[in-house]
Structures are given as C-alpha cells and as structure tokens.
Amino acid sequence: MFRHYLVRHLNRRPKPLKTLMAMGVGLVMLLGGEQRATAAGPALSQQSIDRLQGLERKLSAGHYQQVVDTARSRAASAGSSQADQWARALYLQVAASAAQRLDQPGCAADLLYQARGIDTAPLSQRLQWLEQEARLRLRAGQLEQAATLFDRWQGQASLTSDDLWLGARLHARLEQWDDALRWVSLARDKESAPDNEQLALAASVYQQAGQYGEASSVVEAQLEQEDSDPQRWQQAAALYQRIGQPGRAAALWEAGWQRGILKGEEALLTRARLHMAGGTPARAAEMLSQALDNGELEDSNDHRRLLARAWAQARDHQQALQAWQAVAERTEDAHDWYMLGDLAYGWGVWAQAEQGFANARARGGDNPGQLLLMEGVAAYEQGRLEQAEEVFRQAEKFGDSADQANQWLALIDNDRGQPDLSS
Template identity: 25%
Template sequence: MKNLLRNSLKIGLISISLCILSPSLSAAEKSTAISPWLYKQLSKAEGFIGKQAYPQARQKLQKILPDLDKNSYEQAITLRTLASVYALENQYKKAAKLLEQALATGALTEQQQQEALLNLGQLYMATEQYQKAVDKLAPWLKQHPETKNTQVRVLLANAYAQLKQYRKAIPYIEYVIKHSKRPKESWLQLNLALYYELENYSVAAGVLRRLITQYPNKKNYWQQLASIYQQLQQHRNALTIKHLAYKKGFIGSESDILQLFNLFLYNNQPYQAALLLSKELDIQNVKQTSTNWELLANAWTNAREYKHAINALEKASTLHEKGDLYLQLGRIHVEQELWQAAITAINEALKKGSLKHTGEAYILLGMSYYESGHLKPAQKAFNNAQRHPKTKKSAGQWLNYIETERRS
C-alpha cells in the first residue's frame, strides 16, 4: 500500500509538466513595457531556446541582467526567461532561485505572477522542497479561493502527501475531483493512495469503484477493490468483484485463480468453486498436481457431486506419493456402497503406504470385503486392523460378528 502512494505521486508529478518555457510578451507589452534594446536581446535568447541551444541562451541573458534596473519589470521578465532556460536544462534548483527573484521584484502582472508562482511550486516539487511548495502556494490560494487553476490544488495535495500530512492533502485533491466532469486518473490515484495511508478502506473502496467506472479495462483496480473488500471482511463483495474480473479476462495466474476458488468456498458456493477449478485444470492454467486435484475433489464433495469428486480424487491419488488420498477415495466409495471400487482404492492406499490411519484402512477394507461376500479376505483385513490400538476393539467386534454368522 505504501507503494501505491509513491506511484500515484510519481504519476501526479509527471502529469504536472514543467511548462516554464520562455514567456511571450503581448504586442502592447513589447512596445511599452520593455525597451526596444531589451526586446531585441530577449528575441535573440528566444531564438536560441527555439533551437535548443540553451547554453547560448543562458549566456545571452546573464550578460544583459547587470544592465537592467533593480526590481524593474525588465529585470523580472529576464529573470523569468533565464529560469526557463535552467528548467529546460533540468537544473531545477537554479531555476527555482531565479524564479524566486523574479517574483520578489513585485513587477510582474497578476497573470504572470500567477503563472510564475505555479511554475515555482512545480520546481519545488521537482527538487523535493515540499514544505517550500506549501509555504508558497497555500497562502496564494487562500487569497484566491475562487481560482479555477486546478494545478495549484493538485500541487498542494502532492506536497502535503509527500510531507505525510495526508489529511491536509485530501481537501485539495477532492475539490479538484468534485469540480471536474471527468477527473484525471492521476487525481483519483492520489485520492485513493491518501485513504490507503489513513487506512480508511471503506472510502478507498468508493474511489476504486469510480476508477473502475472510468477505466473498466485496468485490471489492477479490480484486484485492489477485491483486496479491500476482503480487508473489510466483505467477502461477498470481494467475490463479486473478483468473479467479474475473471469474466473480463483479468485473472489468469494460478495464484489468482486459486484465490477466486477459495472465495467461492468461503461464500458457501462449492459447486461454482469446483466448476472454476475443473475448467482451469483442464486448460492447464492451474497445474495438474496432486494438491490441486485434491482441492477439486473436496469442492465436489462439499457440493455433493460424488461422481465428480471420485474422478478428481482418483487423479490426485495417482499423483500423490503416499496412500492417504487413495484411502480418502476408499471412504467415499464406502459411503456410496461401491464395495468393489472401495476394495481397489484401499488396497492401492495400503500398497503406497505411509498412511496416517492404517488401522482405519484395514477396517474399511474388511467391511468392503464382507459386503461383497468375501469373508476370508474380510477376516484377514480385520485381523490386520487388530494390530493397531485405535481399531483393535472395532476389529474384534467385526471378527466376532463374522464368526457368529458362520456358526448360525
């Protein structure tokens, strides 16, 4: 979950591009606000910028700065342009210092000041000076609460998030989301990450539902929502989301399929669980191991589909190195009164060996032989069962019963 915040912040910063390109002056500003000489110098610098000849542009601007009046509009514009060059060269700290100087002149127009302020906030974020971004942007936004500039609020939300002041970040990002017909994915991701950090999973689930609505083909949102529902102990909702994701083709790994299988079982839907696993075993999205066939057999058994359970358990028993699964298969055959099948399965169990309940195996074998009318093999099996403490008494009772029956 911590990674979610880091990723959302990274996406957020990418989406807030550093648009600190060389500012273009209006025709009126060109003719009245700056001198013809400075206009000519700035035009040359802009020409270098257009050709991506940033060192030449930087040298040109640095050369003319000492000739400009302090705190003048001309100085502010030149500083702002020089900041643009440093930003284009990825020298963000130097760009930030120059932009601070441009703002400190107090000579920029209201619109230019707003643009420079936003650019400065971006530069602070790019250089991990998050508190500076807050200190610069929050007061300005307080003075301009009606501004429609969404980037300022997004920057503030990102800055507070980086400072781990998650509750302060939420109002800014939620304001932007609320006032947008179709919020950007990065905004919703940041909103989601903040609620994750605050461990407010019920609200996070709501954000994820919105992300799924806007981006239904992004499987990670489906998986995250299912995980949140499980964390909230809302297992039926988790199953619904996970099953929908499966139908959309977003669940293909063995681990994810088995998670869905277990969710069906947890929600008392063994038949649906068995159908799922049976299909995935057949197409080999789930490995055909003894363990997985046993899982399928148990699901079919819980669904009272004994024929299917027997088929699955036979495959599991064949693959298992010990005889326990054959013994389990024998139990099912005994319950179904399939005596010959029970005899075959239990003999295979004894042949493989390493049984946890050997005495029980001989008891079941003796019962199956008896019901099939084979008394001598039945007696032999019960004699073997007598050698095991837990089944000694039961085996003796069967032997006495057989002997009494033979005498009568």
C-alpha cells in the first residue's frame, strides 16, 4: 500500500505548464518603457527618438502587427554607429512588446534575444531583456531554453523568492532534479516562510533528488500549516518508511488517525502494518482484534492472518498460537497449518507443533519429507517414541529427509536400550 502511496503521492509530478506560465506573469512591457530606456544608452538622433515615439503611439492605439513590421524594418536598416545600434536594440524591444500583445511569446522572445545581443545596449538593460526573454520562452512552452535563461539570469542578478521558486518549478517540470534542488535551496534561503504550494514543490524535488530526510521535514512543515489533507499524512509516513524510520512513520500515522484525518478500513490496516514495522506489534494486534470484534474491519481470512502475524511478532505465545489455530481451522489451508506448526515448534509447544505439521502434510503441503521430520521431532519431544518412529520411517522415503530420519531412528533405538533410572 505504501508503495502505492509513494508512487501516487511521494513520486507526484510538478504542476503543468499552464501553472508555470501563470507564475511567470512578470513580462508586461509597459508603455513608456521604450522612452525610459532611451536615456540609458548612447544619445539618439532626434529622428530615432521621433520614430520610437511614433511606434509607441501606434502600440498604444493597438496597431500591433504594424508596429512589429515597422520596428523590425527599422532595426534591419539601422546603421553601424553606437547610437544607431542602440536605436536598433530599442526598435527590437518595441517589436517584442507588440508581438507579446499579439500573443506571440516565441516571436517576442526571439526579438529580445536579438536586442540583448547588441553590445551597445547597457548591461543593465540587456539583463532586463534576458529576464523578459526567459519568461517569454516559458510562456511559449520552450522550457529548455527558458531554463537555460533562468540559470543565466540567476547568475547575474539577485532574484526575488517568487522568481527562485519559479526557476525551481521550471527545472522540476523538465525533471532536471539536481538543478531544481539548487533553485529550491536558493528559494528557501530567500523565503523564510514558504507557502503550501512552495513546500509541496520542495518536497517533490527533495524526493526526486534522493534527499528524503529534507523531504520528510518539509512535509511535516506542511502538516503544521494545514493538517487536514490525508494525502500529506500519507506522504509523510511513506517518506519516513523510505528513509528507514518506520517508528516515526507509525507515530505520524497514529497522530493522523487520532485526529480523524486518516480513517476507514484501508487506513486502519495501514495503521496496523506501520505499528508492526515500527516495533509496536502488540499495539497492532490489539487494534486489529478490536476492529474485527466490533465490525470496523471485515472478518476475512487475510485480516485474521494479519492479526495472527501481529501477535506472533509481539511474541505473545498464547495469543499468537490461538490466532493461528483459529485461522488454520477456518481455512483448512496447508500453509496456515504449517504456520501454526512452525510457530509452536519454535516455542517448544510440541502438541500444537505436531498437529500443525500433520495437518499441513495431510492437506498437500510443500516438502512433505521435512514436514514429517518436524512432526516426528514434536512426537519425540512429547515422549511418544512409537509414534515418532512411525513418522520417521515415512520420512526415510524422501530424499531430502532420509539422512536426518535415520539419525532420529538411531536415537530412538538408543533411548530404548538405555535402562530406566526413574524407578
């Protein structure tokens, strides 16, 4: 079951592309941006200023395709002087603004790529275009290019926590888990109180990157913020199982059960199995017994077997043997009789051991020669030498048990030859 939870919830994929785009709504090239940018580079000619202002008025009026065509034409015909190249970069920016308004993010990104390749443009402006291009690539679904640009952007600027989380989600979407892990680390260093969505992303990335301890601590942090979601409790317990802390998994599940968040038959069975794995099998046996008695759990053969295993694991001899006896009598299954015999044999309860092995053999159990050997030992330990001898004679007929059967028969003969010192 936990493998199912782990696959379903511990291994859940990051959010789809539309969510990434919604989180990346940072690209809005406000009108007037081109005018503000002109002051950052080399002085422009009055003709270039007039043309840029004219394009911005057409942009404001909604003539987007005309702006794209005209601005690209102006950029293509720009001269080679520093001022002309600066004007060329600004024409490309205006064209990108118009392309974005035409809902052509890929085209807008290509235009900004050209603009930021112009060395005349100030570094601060090219960095801004890099950021905008990254977001446009994301909107266009060009995730690998967007991820590369996000990495370059992060290396050249101090990003906000939202941008860092967006970078982490982008790399996670590409299943680039090491890169996603780096972005999550940066985001958590920047953001002291991440929200549930960010914590869920962090938990997913930590799991995929093999950082299970970090993942479990993040999941618990989610529970502290909002503990009403059963899937988060399931995820947390599965993580603790995966990192080898079954006791912690059992305690966490128990807490969710006691709060009424985890409920139902499957949750009860998981609760019992976790207690068995976590070192508290007697607690599992008690809850299973109670649930079977009050009808909370279906009185099936499998559930009765689980109860018997729990008592056996708790090493409660009386309860365990009684439970396996009840299961075997109920199912008349050879393996269930064998389980009773094997458990009784290990604890030296010879009468039940003999009964278990004899019934397992009678019902076609595996390795009949070995079953005969153990049945014979159980009879011998009860002082019933004739019965033991008869059983060992049968065991002689099986190749895998003949040698041992002969040794026991020799021991019985030796016992008979010894004087009775009890009188």
